[in-house]
Every structure is written in structure tokens, then in C-alpha cells.
Amino acid sequence: MYALILGCGTIGYNLASELLSSGNEVLVFEPDAVRYSSVVNAFGSVALQADGTNPTSLEKAGVRRADLLIAVTGDDSSNLVGCQVAKLSFNIPKTIALVNNPENETLFKELGVDVIINHTDVILQDLEESIPDAHKPSFFEMPLSENSQRKIFRVHVELESNVIGIKINDIQLPQDTSILMMIDGRGNSKVIDDNTTIDIGDELVFIGDEDSIRVLNNWLTM
Amino acid sequence: MNIVIMGCNGIAVNVAEKMANKENNISIIDVHADNFLIIDETENIKTIIGDGTVSTDLETVGITESDIFLALEPNDNRNILASQKVKSLYNVKTILCLVSDPKKDGIYRKLGLNVISTTSLISDIVLDSIR
Numbered sequence: 001m002y003a004l005i006l007g008c009g010t011i012g013y014n015l016a017s018e019l020l021s022s023g024n025e026v027l028v029f030e031p032d033a034v035r036y037s038s039v040v041n042a043f044g045s046v047a048l049q050a051d052g053t054n055p056t057s058l059e060k061a062g063v064r065r066a067d068l069l070i071a072v073t074g075d076d077s078s079n080l081v082g083c084q085v086a087k088l089s090f091n092i093p094k095t096i097a098l099v100n101n102p103e104n105e106t107l108f109k110e111l112g113v114d115v116i117i118n119h120t121d122v123i124l125q126d127l128e129e130s131i132p133d134a135h136k137p138s139f140f141e142m143p144l145s146e147n148s149q150r151k152i153f154r155v156h157v158e159l160e161s162n163v164i165g166i167k168i169n170d171i172q173l174p175q176d177t178s179i180l181m182m183i184d185g186r187g188n189s190k191v192i193d194d195n196t197t198i199d200i201g202d203e204l205v206f207i208g209d210e211d212s213i214r215v216l217n218n219w220l221t222m
Numbered sequence: 223m224n225i226v227i228m229g230c231n232g233i234a235v236n237v238a239e240k241m242a243n244k245e246n247n248i249s250i251i252d253v254h255a256d257n258f259l260i261i262d263e264t265e266n267i268k269t270i271i272g273d274g275t276v277s278t279d280l281e282t283v284g285i286t287e288s289d290i291f292l293a294l295e296p297n298d299n300r301n302i303l304a305s306q307k308v309k310s311l312y313n314v315k316t317i318l319c320l321v322s323d324p325k326k327d328g329i330y331r332k333l334g335l336n337v338i339s340t341t342s343l344i345s346d347i348v349l350d351s352i353r
Contacts, residue, residue: 053299055325075304076276081326082303088329103277107307 001025002066006052007073008035008083011098015070016043028059035055055089055095068094072117076104083113141213149209154179155216157202167205168196174215177208224288225249226314228274229295230257233320233340235267237292242266249283252295275304277311290316298323304326305335 001024005012008030017025020043028034029052039047050057052071063069069086071079076099083095096115099105108116142151157163163171168182169192182190185201198204207215223246227234230252238248239262249268252258258269272279273292285291288332290310293301298321318336321327326340 007320053326054323075299077297079297079327080306081299081302084333085326085329088332092303101276104307110310115245 001068002062003027004029004052004058004061004063004066004069004086006069006071006078007098008032008039008047009072009074011072012070013039013042015072016046020046027066029057029061041177051078053078053085055085058086058149063090063092066092068092068096070096072098074100076100080104080108080111080113083108084111087112145206150176150207151209151213152205152207155204155206157198157200157204161198161200163198164200166198168192168193168198169194173206174208174212177206177212177216180205180207223247223290224284225290226251226274226280226285226288227284227292227294228252228301229320230260230269230294231294231296232260234292234294235261238267246296247284251283262339275300275307277307280304280308280312285312285314288312290314291318293317293319295320296322298326302326302330302335304340306333309335 003019003024003026005016005026005028008028012028016026016028016039026046027041027222028047030039030047031049031051033049036047048057048061052058055086069083069092071082073079079097083097087095094114096117097108097113098119099108100119101183102118102120105116105118141151143151165174168179173179179192182192182196183203184190186201190196202204225241225246225248227238227248227250230250234250238250242248243266248266249270251272251274252272253271253273255271261267261269270283272282274280285308291305291314293304295301301319301321305317308314309317318338319330320341321330321337322341324339324342327337327342331337
């Protein structure tokens with residue numbers, strides 16, 4: 001596989017290292033002299049000191065035979081334009097962009113970037129995994145299929161959660177979201193009717209899209 | 223009309239000063255406060271320090287009520303991001319995007335963006351005059 005990487009910060013550098021060691025061909029674009037030399041010193045001539053959003057530089061790098069472009073600079077506009085130029089001008093099969101400002105995630109998707117890595121989400125996930133927080137219900141989510149926006153997600157009701165004692169049918173679920181099942185602390189499924197309340201140790205399993213997960217998360221952690 | 227200009231430079235100020243009157247409200251947004259120093263008459267031009275590629279800052283300059291958005295920063299990529307964002311999120315009738323790299327302008331014209339390329343314009347004038 002031939003991968004073009006835009007930006008050689010920590011992410012770009014480590015990506016290049018990983019992809020090279022697994023036998024792939026890599027070319028890194030980095031206009032900054034110091035960062036550029038750091039790649040060349042470490043991995044040899046696998047970098048260009050150039051702007052990877054520039055169509056001429058991309059062409060020089062053989063973008064036409066590249067399999068994917070990964071834009072991981074600290075600047076969202078470069079990441080977007082790099083992907084768009086590679087896709088629209090050179091028909092690259094796959095583009096991946098890092099989103100530094102979370103608000104750009106939907107826009108990038110709309111504008112044709114194939115895969116989006118949301119910086120903030122990644123850090124938040126790391127934080128959530130590393131800091132156990134008794135006040136927050138813990139989340140586990142699973143996409144229905146690779147391309148589906150809808151997910152199945154599970155909430156574990158912790159000791160100090162604010163929803164304990166509330167009737168399950170009183171939860172105002174976001175649109176297109178529904179509860180699939182409730183499991184009590186001993187692993188038995190609970191019958192959901194108007195009198196079913198949420199207890200400590202319950203697992204709630206929902207189906208919904210990304211947004212509804214966020215809404216529910218806010219509600220459950222209020 | 224309400225006009226939002228991203229990037230305070232010679233073109234932006236010239237356009238702003240010519241359009242600024244009772245009927246038009248002009249706001250210029252720029253990340254660098256120093257860039258506003260080139261404006262002579264500030265009375266009719268609102269200046270806001272902020273990032274025109276970020277929607278909260280765009281909303282602060284009143285993008286939701288605007289008729290025209292001009293992206294005139296020196297960085298093509300930022301103009302392209304801002305213009306596509308405004309086109310996608312807000313109901314702005316006219317969007318103009320400055321792209322200096324002539325290799326990029328065609329790509330975005332095909333995408334339906336109103337691209338102004340000063341490089342191509344000036345090169346054409348130069349070429350015409352020396353032929």
C-alpha cells in the first residue's frame with residue numbers, strides 16, 4: 001500500500017513509523033524544516049518538505065498511484081483541502097482526515113472525506129477509560145454495521161447515578177432512539193413496563209444514532 | 223445588505239469602504255487584531271477579532287443574518303474551509319472565496335464555489351499587455 005501523510009506532528013510521525021514497519025510505502029508532507037528533518041533522520045527519504053495541499057506537490061509525490069491520503073496536520077483547513085484535492089483532482093481511493101475542531105466533523109463528512117478522526121473524541125475516550133467516575137454511567141457502544149450511523153449502546157447504572165429510582169418509561173428518549181432491554185445487577189433481564197424503575201447495577205441497552213447517544217449521555221449524567 | 227468579510231487586508235478594506243453606507247452593514251472578522259490598523263474610517267465598518275472558520279465566531283459577526291460572505295484571507299485553505307462551511311450551514315446568498323493558487327481554483331469552481339483568483343486575474347492582465 002502507498003500512503004501519503006500530511007503533517008508530521010506526533011500523530012504523523014508515529015503513523016509513518018507504524019506503516020513503514022508493516023511494510024508499506026509512505027510519503028510524508030511537512031513544510032516545517034525541523035519536523036521534516038526529524039522524519040528524514042529517522043526513516044530515510046520518505047518525506048517531502050512541501051505543502052501537501054498543493055496539487056503540484058501531490059502530483060510530484062505520485063498521488064495518482066497512491067492508495068490513501070491521511071491528513072493529520074494541526075490545521076483543519078489544510079486537512080480538508082488536502083483530502084478534497086487528492087480526491088477531486090486525482091481520484092485517490094481513500095481519504096482520512098483529522099478533525100481538530102469537533103464542529104468540523106459533520107462538515108468534513110458532507111464534503112466527501114471518507115474517514116474522520118475526531119481528536120477531541122479520541123482524547124475523551126482515553127480519559128473516560130483512564131478515570132473511573134462513579135457519578136457517570138459507563139458507556140459501551142457498538143455500530144450496527146461499518147457504515148451505519150446507528151449504534152447499539154449499553155449504559156451501566158453506577159452507585160451514585162442520578163437516575164436511580166426513576167421509572168424507565170419516564171425517560172424522554174431522543175427521536176429514533178428506543179430501549180431494547182434492561183438487565184439487572186444479577187444478569188437477568190427485566191420486564192419493561194410502566195412500573196419498571198432503574199436500580200443500581202442495571203444495564204440499559206439502547207439503539208439510536210450518534211446524536212441520541214450524546215443527548216442521553218447528558219440526561220443520564222445530569 | 224449585511225456583508226461579512228473574513229480577513230482584513232487591502233482588498234477587504236477597499237471593498238468595505240466602497241460598500242459602507244446606510245443600506246449596508248459591513249463586518250470584518252480577522253484573527254489578528256493588528257490587521258485592522260489599515261482601516262481609516264472605522265465608523266461604518268464593524269471589526270471583530272475572531273476566527274472565520276469557526277461557526278461560533280461567524281455567528282458573533284452575524285453570519286445568520288448576512289447576505290454576502292467574502293473569504294479574503296491570504297491562506298487559500300482557510301478561505302476554502304470557511305466558504306464551504308458558510309455554504310453548508312447558513313443561508314447566505316452570495317459567497318466569494320479568494321483562492322490564490324491557480325491549480326486549486328478550478329477544483330473548487332467545479333464544486334460550485336464562487337472562486338476569485340487574483341493570481342489568474344493579474345497574470346491574465348500581464349499576459350494581455352505584453353502580447
